Amino acid sequence: MASKILIIGACGQIGTELTMALREKVGNQNVIASDIREGSPELMASGPFEVADATNFEQIQDLVIQYEIDEVYLMAAMLSATAEKFPMKGWALNMNSLFHVLNLAKDKKVSKVFWPSSIAVFGPTTPKKDTPQTTIMEPSTVYGISKQAGERWCEYYHNKFGVDVRSIRYPGLISYKTLPGGGTTDYAVEIYHEALKNKKYTSFLKEDTELPMMFMDDAIRATISLMEAPAENVKIRSSYNLAALNFTPATLTKAIQKHIPEFEIDYAPDFRQAIADSWPSSIDDSRAREDWGWQHEFDIDRMTEEMLEGIKEVHHV
Numbered sequence: 001m002a003s004k005i006l007i008i009g010a011c012g013q014i015g016t017e018l019t020m021a022l023r024e025k026v027g028n029q030n031v032i033a034s035d036i037r038e039g040s041p042e043l044m045a046s047g048p049f050e051v052a053d054a055t056n057f058e059q060i061q062d063l064v065i066q067y068e069i070d071e072v073y074l075m076a077a078m079l080s081a082t083a084e085k086f087p088m089k090g091w092a093l094n095m096n097s098l099f100h101v102l103n104l105a106k107d108k109k110v111s112k113v114f115w116p117s118s119i120a121v122f123g124p125t126t127p128k129k130d131t132p133q134t135t136i137m138e139p140s141t142v143y144g145i146s147k148q149a150g151e152r153w154c155e156y157y158h159n160k161f162g163v164d165v166r167s168i169r170y171p172g173l174i175s176y177k178t179l180p181g182g183g184t185t186d187y188a189v190e191i192y193h194e195a196l197k198n199k200k201y202t203s204f205l206k207e208d209t210e211l212p213m214m215f216m217d218d219a220i221r222a223t224i225s226l227m228e229a230p231a232e233n234v235k236i237r238s239s240y241n242l243a244a245l246n247f248t249p250a251t252l253t254k255a256i257q258k259h260i261p262e263f264e265i266d267y268a269p270d271f272r273q274a275i276a277d278s279w280p281s282s283i284d285d286s287r288a289r290e291d292w293g294w295q296h297e298f299d300i301d302r303m304t305e306e307m308l309e310g311i312k313e314v315h316h317v
């Protein structure tokens with residue numbers, strides 16, 4: 001029998017594509033999407049959807065029991081830029097939702113958990129280039145502090161209670177189906193929309209700010225393959241470094257100009273520049289490659305082709 005999966009925060013940038021990919025894989029009825037708001041028409045029409053608040057333990061537990069859930073993917077969170085504006089709300093959402101799911105797994109009500117971490121766990125004192133899996137971690141944002149604490153709790157629940165929790169430190173994710181939800185790498189999605197619509201873009205990060213990034217298809221493939229890996233291969237139970245590309249706004253502009261030569265960019269850095277400056281510019285993900293066979297597929301040119309075509313098709317630009 002196929003595993004029954006609950007996705008919490010299913011209507012966001014990652015949740016939407018993850019839900020559709022898992023429905024394709026294990027059958028629409030076996031993947032229950034949940035969120036505090038409705039999602040895309042495609043997501044709503046393709047399988048079960050429930051309104052549920054990730055910070056409400058009873059609501060989440062009821063869904064787990066009602067649908068006999070085996071696996072939970074917890075995608076609800078407040079992202080880096082928004083959490084700087086609402087620190088206590090961000091902390092409460094990011095931590096309480098994780099405890100609820102870990103406690104359900106500790107009580108054997110679910111057997112496997114996916115929880116995403118982020119490159120935001122690193123901070124200004126972390127080595128910036130090829131940031132190792134294990135290194136100095138002094139995050140300087142509310143979001144980063146919540147992700148680092150979350151990682152420690154995941155490992156703790158695994159060691160103490162045998163919880164099968166798996167996690168990835170996602171880099172900035174780039175996709176065209178759902179807009180990003182308030183992160184520091186959102187510029188790398190907005191730039192494509194503006195390039196197509198207005199042929200110009202004002203970047204909120206400086207031209208030479210290099211950050212680790214990944215096309216969404218690669219991130220979804222990584223997530224599902226980590227969840228499918230035999231438990232003994234998943235040797236890291238805090239969170240895995242994961243990498244594909246690193247680029248700056250200037251490099252991304254050049255890649256777009258190959259398709260839209262008249263595209264122009266200018267720069268007006270805002271508060272997100274300080275967040276970006278505290279993060280790595282590239283990531284060493286050799287442990288993910290060794291332990292569960294991770295390999296990325298999309299480079300900057302292939303991603304740019306997919307983004308421009310995808311936005312034209314989905315958003316009729």
Ligand SMILES: NC(=O)c1ccc[n+]([C@@H]2O[C@H](COP(=O)([O-])OP(=O)(O)OC[C@H]3O[C@@H](n4cnc5c(N)ncnc54)[C@H](O)[C@@H]3O)[C@@H](O)[C@H]2O)c1
Pocket residue numbers: 008009010011012013014015034035036037052053054055074075076077078079093116117118119169170171172173174179180181182183185
């Ligand atoms: N997108 C990225 O580039 C990126 C990078 C690193 C890590 N992550 C992590 O991946 C996860 C998903 O990110 P995303 O980009 O899809 O975020 P998003 O903001 O696009 O989506 C989050 C979803 O959670 C929902 N949500 C918010 N509060 C909720 C609550 N109380 N109960 C239930 N649902 C709630 C929102 O309605 C939204 O649909 C987060 O943990 C995020 O920190 C994302």
